[in-house]
Amino acid sequence: MSSPARRIRWLRATGSLASIALVTAASLSVSSSARAAAAAPPPQEPGVTLRVFDMQTELARLCVLKTGQTPNVDKLMPSVDWTTTGDFGLGDRFLSEVTGNVNVTTAGTHTFRLTSDDGSRLRIDNAVVVDHDGLHGSESKSGSVQLGAGYHALRIDHFDNGGGQQLTLEWQPPGATGFSVVPNSALSTDAGVVRVTAPGRKECEGGGDAAGDGLPLTSVHPAYSLTNLRPSGFEPQVSGMDWLPDGRLAIATWGGSNTKLGEVHLISGVTGATDPTKVRTQRIASGLQEPMGLKYVDGKLYVSEKVGLTELNDTNGDGVTDDYRRVATWPFGGNFHEFAFGMLYRDGAFYLNLSVAIDYGGATTDPQPAANRGTTIKVDKATGAVTYLAGGLRTPHGIGWGPEGDIFVTDNQGGWLPSSKLVHIKQDRFFNHYTNPAGPFDNRAITSPVLWLPQNEIANSPSNPVQLTTGPFAGQVVFGDVTYGGLQRGFLEKVGGEYQGAVFRLTQGLESGVNRISLGPDGAIYTGGIGAGGNWGQAGKLNFGLQKLTPNGAEAFDIVAMRAVQGGFELEYTQPLSAQTVQGLAGKYRATQWRYLPTSAYGGPKIGQQTVTVQSATPSADRKKVTVLLSGLQSGHVVHLRSPRPFTSESGKSLWSTEAWYTLNAKPGATARTGPIKGLAAKCADISDGGTAEGTKVQLWTCNGTAAQQWTVATDGTVRALGKCLDVQQGGRANGTVTQLWTCNGTGAQQWVAQPDGSLRNPRSGRCLDVAGNNSADGTALHIWDCLDVANQKWVLP
Ligand SMILES: [Ca+2]
Ligand SMILES: [Ca+2]
Ligand SMILES: [Ca+2]
Incomplete structure (x- = not known):
């Protein structure tokens, strides 16, 4: 059993390359001997794995962590004997989890002594040997167990609430006269795991x-209704899916990290009423380098390999590809994470995403081995010419058509991505992941995600989106997830001219984590699975998969949509709420909000998380809609709304999924506001001498009501006066870069976001508008500086 925290997000790292390669080879083969090899225990190294989780709340007992949470600390330790915050990596209010194996040389009764502050529990081979739970100082407790020679699974859970902390594991093996710390030589854990x-x-x-x-x-x-589609022995790690006009499904398979073992198969008998015995597969291409997209166009299949786009041709009519024509190449530096995620086609062009190079462990490689990665590209089918649509992406794992025929892309948590997200691609857009050297759109204003997908709550490694065409969720986008698993759905709406919306859980219960989905000609959602090595993929699931979900006409009680309205949201349900649910309805919703602050660090915490008070909840006459008004909603935040069970429909059903996560980039009805911007010593942001020349100094000055102090805080993130924009000189990012007046040009140098602490942040530089030297004299320049929550960075906006 691998604990959820051991799993590694899709493509954040490859984990143990050796063990993944082994498993992958087994998965692609149909021979049973290869499968047996995959079942061998992974390579071990001496010591134990310590994972520590920052709970930030009072703890009185051990608890079960919600699945899929990444630890705050993860390290190899020689033995279990820890007392300092340095040992644990955290001081108070943490949970620690120790995993590994005890290697027993002499069979017989082993007595273990667990000393802990506060509570702890020891399991050997999943059976509790010492239960030492509860609040206490450093105390010891022992337990005995009969162990045969060989490896036995070790697991210790521990917590510290406050004050001192300790965790020590001693033993008395057969023949020993007293207790000693279990030595490094008797402990082992999976080797080479990326932490x-x-x-x-x-x-x-x-x-x-x-x-x-x-x-x-x-x-x-x-x-x-779920249908399995894999005939016996067919174990595809699906990395691309498309349809032939005759109803056959084409799939690409991954082939494993840094290999050329990718294949293409044609699969018949999958549509309509079917089962695995009616499915036939034919391998038509092999030797492909980690294909991540597949498209059928005008009688031919095209595959996006890591280095380029390949056309599959069968020149001798035997049904198998013998000519692999390279249609296009794109920048590729040989990094394991430089995938070409695809693939869409329209009007003579393919569309796909190039992920950036990353280091093992997840940090963005600096410098990048190839230019212009982290982009959505367009490839001309006739000429192979590559052009760039948008940039600032990291692991743009999924690409799909969405509302209005536009392109939507999922990107996975990592550097510059505090959480995974869904973004709306348009020419020249930049999505906030920076690289060195800079990408083609790094100087553009940052485009906010359509949906933040809060990590581990509703997503971990989201894959390609598909827009549903029928059923209760028609028009919504659905996407899979390799590690969180299942399918999620996004309701999108335009507010202030841009898409935002809510994400909901749709389904689990599939055989594997989901790498690719496709709508079939029969209206079913086809799901292709992937995973590897025990620390990558959905816990407890297969490393491969092919299934379909067919609409069956049944109706769950579900939240169809969550729309932003003035002061809150309108929720739409599939069925009327019960009379009982409508009573005291406002008390049945719980809401919180937070925001994310992208930095170069891997992932990121929620910022400023707070409970939001439900003012009222008013049902419509037919009880299928509820208007929920909330106090203090802030734009630029994610709003989590939950209506815990029992929350029933008129027909007596409980909500299928009780939660929604709404990305409130903009509040409806938000309008530009104009007036003075007041700061230090109640003086105003001012344009020197009311000048309008490019580069005119912006300064602090006694408020005087002139046009040089009339600023418009626009809904596009700019701050304007005298017809121009507040601009960071030459797009600088360093402390002390001055601000000036400049023609509005849509770049990140002119973006300003009001923060809850009253500061005005320029996201591109990550710094705040600051009165130089904290000097309140008239004429002091305004520049950018580290955001420090200080008086000379506080601004009262109009
Ligand atoms: Ca402590
Ligand atoms: Ca303690
Ligand atoms: Ca052939």
Whole structure:
């Protein structure tokens, strides 16, 4: 059993390359001997794995962590004997989890002594040997167990609430006269594992949590019927999917990290009423380098390999590709993470995403081995010419058509991505992931995500989006997830001219984590699975998969949509709420909000998380809609709304999934505001001498009501006066770069975001508008400086 925290997000790292290669080879083969090899224990190294989770809340007992949370600390330790905050990496209010193996040389009774501050529990081979739970200082407790020679799974759970902390594991093996710390020579843990950590608060399962109500779903959505599509022995790690006109499904398979073992198969008998015995597969291409996209155009299949786009040709009519024509190449520096995620086609052009190079462990490689990665590209089918649509992406794992025929892309958590997200691609857009050297759009204003997908709550490694065409969720986008698993759905709406919206759980219950999905000609959602090596993929699932979800006409009680309205949201349900639910309705919703602050660090915490008070909840006459008004909603935040069970429909059903996460980039009805911007010593931001020349100095000055102090805080993130924009000189990012007046040009040098602490932040530089030297004299320049929550960075906006 691998604990959820050991799993590694899709493509954040490859984990143990040796063990992944082994498993991958097994998965692609149909021979049973290869599968047996995959079942061999992974390579070991001496010591144990210590993972520590920052709970930031009072702890009185051990608890069960919610699944899929990345630890704050993850390290190899020689033995279990820790007392300092340095040992644990955290001081107070943390949970620690120790995993590994005890290697027993002499069979017989082994007595273990666990000394801990506060509580702890020792399991050997999943059986509790010492239960030492609860609040206490450093105390010892022992337990005995019969062990045969060989490896036995070790697991210790521990917590510290406050004050001192300790965790020590001693033993008395057969023949020993007393206790000693279990030595390094008797301990081992999986070797070569990439130890990914993420900051922020982690959560335990709560007493009221259940599947779909505080926790991930565990089963198939009632409105869909699940069909297995893999004939015996067919174990594809699906990395691309498309349809032939005759109803056959084409799939690409991954082939494993840094290999050329990718294949293409044609699969018949999948549509309509079917089962695995009716499915036939034919391998038509092989030797492909980690293909991540597949498209059928005008009678031919095209594959996006790591280095370029390949056309598959069968020149001798035997049904198997014998000519692999390179249609296009793109920048590729040989890094394991430089995938070409695809693939869409329209009007003579393919569309796909190039992920950036990353280091093992997840940091963005600096400098990048190839230019212009982290982009959505367009490839001319006739000429192979590559042009760039948008940039600032990291692991743009999925690409799909969405509302209005536009392109939507999922990007996975990492550097510059505090959480995974769904973005709306348009020419010249920049999505906030910076590289060295700079990408083609790094100087553009940052485009906010359509949906933040809060990490581990509703996503971990989201894959390609597909827009549904029928059913209760028609028009919404659905996407899979390799590590969180299942399918999620996004309701999108335009506010202030841009898409934003809510994400909901849709289904789990599939055989594997989901790498690719496609709508079939029969209206079913086809799901292709992937995973590897025990620390990559969905916990407890297969490393391969092919299934479909067919709408069956049944109806779950679900939240269809969450729309932003003045002062709150309108929720739309599939069925009328019960009379009982409508009573005291406002008390049945719980809301919180937070924001994210992208930095170069891997992942990131929620910033400023706070409870939001529900003012009122008013049902419509037919009880299928509820207007929920909330106090203090802030734009630029994610709003989490939960209506815990029992929350029933008129027909007596409980909500399938009780939660929604709405990305409130803009509040409806938000308008530009004009007036003075007051700062230090109640003086005003002022344009020197009211000048309008490019580069005119912006300064602090006694407020005087002139046009040189009339600023418009626009809805596009700019701050304007005298017809021009407040601009960071030459797009600088260093402390002390001065501000000036400049023609508005849509770049990140002119973007300003009001922060809850009253500062005005320029996201591109990550710094705040600051009165130089904290000098309140008239004429002091305004420049950018580290955001420090200080008086000379506080601004009262109009
Ligand atoms: Ca402590
Ligand atoms: Ca303590
Ligand atoms: Ca051939």
